[in-house]
Amino acid sequence: MSTQPSRIRLLAGDQKLPDGCVLIESEFPYIGQPVAFRAAVPTGLARLPDVVPLARAICDEFVRRIISAVADAGGKITCTKGCGACCSSFLVPMTVPEALRLIEDLQALPPAQRRRLEPLFLKAERKLVESDLAGQMESLDPNDPASTVAQRELAGKWWSENRFPCPLLKSDACGLYRSRPIPCREFLALSDPKCCATNTETRVHRPFSMHQVVSAWAAQFEGTRPTLVLMANLLGWWQHNAERGRRSWPAAILVRSLMDILAETARQANKTFEGPIPGGSR
Ligand code: SF4
Numbered sequence: 199m200s201t202q203p204s205r206i207r208l209l210a211g212d213q214k215l216p217d218g219c220v221l222i223e224s225e226f227p228y229i230g231q232p233v234a235f236r237a238a239v240p241t242g243l244a245r246l247p248d249v250v251p252l253a254r255a256i257c258d259e260f261v262r263r264i265i266s267a268v269a270d271a272g273g274k275i276t277c278t279k280g281c282g283a284c285c286s287s288f289l290v291p292m293t294v295p296e297a298l299r300l301i302e303d304l305q306a307l308p309p310a311q312r313r314r315l316e317p318l319f320l321k322a323e324r325k326l327v328e329s330d331l332a333g334q335m336e337s338l339d340p341n342d343p344a345s346t347v348a349q350r351e352l353a354g355k356w357w358s359e360n361r362f363p364c365p366l367l368k369s370d371a372c373g374l375y376r377s378r379p380i381p382c383r384e385f386l387a388l389s390d391p392k393c394c395a396t397n398t399e400t401r402v403h404r405p406f407s408m409h410q411v412v413s414a415w416a417a418q419f420e421g422t423r424p425t426l427v428l429m430a431n432l433l434g435w436w437q438h439n440a441e442r443g444r445r446s447w448p449a450a451i452l453v454r455s456l457m458d459i460l461a462e463t464a465r466q467a468n469k470t471f472e473g474p475i476p477g478g479s480r
């Protein structure tokens with residue numbers, strides 16, 4: 199399913215603004231350097247998942263800058279294609295807009311591919327339901343803001359100990375790479391890939407997480423607490439939340455808000471960030 203406008207996107211360099219779009223710009227420091235984004239936003243309404251490609255593109259630009267900063271500091275990212283231990287030990291948490299968008303990306307796949315993936319998602323969900331994890335998570339206080347973090351840590355620990363692959367993992371690579379969630383894009387290791395299988399990896403430090411920016415932005419529009427959707431529970435979650443993908447707002451307001459939260463987060467993070475390599479300097 200796709201609604202108008204479908205093409206909120208970043209403009210490269212001096213690329214001209216397409217007809218029927220407004221320009222939303224933002225500039226702020228990132229790893230001590232200025233970064234500027236120009237987004238083309240069609241006039242009219244948009245839904246939260248319509249903004250996800252823009253958030254993914256911004257995240258990818260941050261990742262490029264992190265990789266470059268690591269190289270400048272003499273480090274090396276060890277992640278490569280086909281090195282997928284993380285995809286078997288990482289219970290991917292998604293923001294609500296990303297979960298809604300991933301459902302649409304899955305629905306757009308050829309039928310044969312959908313038929314192959316559906317049982318994998320159901321199997322992952324069954325593992326979650328059959329575990330004692332749900333009960334442990336329920337015992338956390340939903341009114342305590344720290345419980346979201348505690349839930350994620352608890353779920354991640356349980357998942358990695360039980361070593362279930364992500365339903366999208368195919369031949370040790372991401373089977374839906376262009377649609378992979380932001381936490382997968384942001385996850386960069388500096389250590390031997392073997393460490394990722396035992397959760398002893400050294401991760402690159404980021405000034406902030408784009409995942410948290412999107413989470414805060416979506417909560418503001420939905421009027422809810424920031425919510426996480428687990429990849430393993432995506433289909434079950436969607437059955438009860440499909441209507442959240444139908445609400446719409448003026449597209450320019452959605453994008454302006456995302457850019458404002460992003461810029462403020464980046465400015466605050468820039469004051470204390472000490473560099474991408476743990477223990478290194480900027
Ligand atoms: S996070 Fe670890 S397992 Fe995943 S791609 Fe990077 S080095 Fe490989």
Ligand code: SF4
Pocket residue numbers: 284285288290364365366367368371372373374375378379382
């Ligand atoms: S979505 Fe892709 S990159 Fe992320 S954990 Fe699953 S297979 Fe790995």
